[in-house]
Amino acid sequence: PTTITIKGILGLLMANTDAKENGKRVISLGIGDPTAYSCFHASNAAQEGVVESLRSAKFNGYAPTAGLPQTREAVAEYLSRDLPYKLSAESVYVTAGCTQAIEIALSVLARPGANILLPRPCFPIYGLCASFRNIEVRYFDLHPEKGWEVDLDAVADLADHNTVAMVIINPGNPCGNVYSYQHLKKVAETAKR
Numbered sequence: 001p002t003t004i005t006i007k008g009i010l011g012l013l014m015a016n017t018d019a020k021e022n023g024k025r026v027i028s029l030g031i032g033d034p035t036a037y038s039c040f041h042a043s044n045a046a047q048e049g050v051v052e053s054l055r056s057a058k059f060n061g062y063a064p065t066a067g068l069p070q071t072r073e074a075v076a077e078y079l080s081r082d083l084p085y086k087l088s089a090e091s092v093y094v095t096a097g098c099t100q101a102i103e104i105a106l107s108v109l110a111r112p113g114a115n116i117l118l119p120r121p122c123f124p125i126y127g128l129c130a131s132f133r134n135i136e137v138r139y140f141d142l143h144p145e146k147g148w149e150v151d152l153d154a155v156a157d158l159a160d161h162n163t164v165a166m167v168i169i170n171p172g173n174p175c176g177n178v179y180s181y182q183h184l185k186k187v188a189e190t191a192k193r
Contacts, residue, residue, distance in 0.1 A: 067094025103129050109164040110135055117158055117166040119150065123173045135164070148177035152190045166191055 042050075053059045059068075066072065072089040080086045095101040106129045109116070115136035118126050127137050140154040155166060168187055171178045179187075 067092065099125050099129075102126060105165075106130055106133055106135060111164070113162045114164045115160070115162050116164060117155060119167060119169060119172075121174055122167070123169060126167050136162075138163075140166075142172075142175065142177075144175075147179075148172055148175040149179065149183050150187050150190075152186060155187075155190050156193070 067075075069089060071094055072092040075092045075094065076087040076089045079092075093101075093104070095104065102125050106116070106126075110133035112134075113136075115138050116126070116130050117138050117140055118130075119142050120139040121142065122139070130137050138158045140158055141151045142148040143151060150168065159166070166187075168179075168184075170184070
């Protein structure tokens, strides 16, 4: 039993769930790396963009820490499409994946006595990054019988004047749930109080 790992169990599960009779393969959404599966390919436009960037010799060094200005501008424009206001490129910070984004966000929130509210179950990086910054972690439960909705009473009981953030993962990881607008509105109202 001491040699059994989560990755080993996942590997056995994935090996035994491929539907060989219909030719479809199970794709694990827990890996976070689209290149792990041959069905995800970079588009021709993306490939041509990389080649053009290499040939231009304009990008032969490190990018600015916050991201390339043109990337930040494109992200701001894209996100502004569904907002009642326009984001500026200065409001965008480009990271090398979700883990770096979590680390940066928690480093900004860290202060003596701070605590953060995390869902249970939760993507484990949040708790790990919080502990590195001496942020106390408090867990609120998700209700599986209600589509993994947030236990709002638990959130209200756990929060205090030192609570610097509450993490809501939507779509949920690891549960795969997607919250309704009504539930997210209740979560926001609870957080506001």
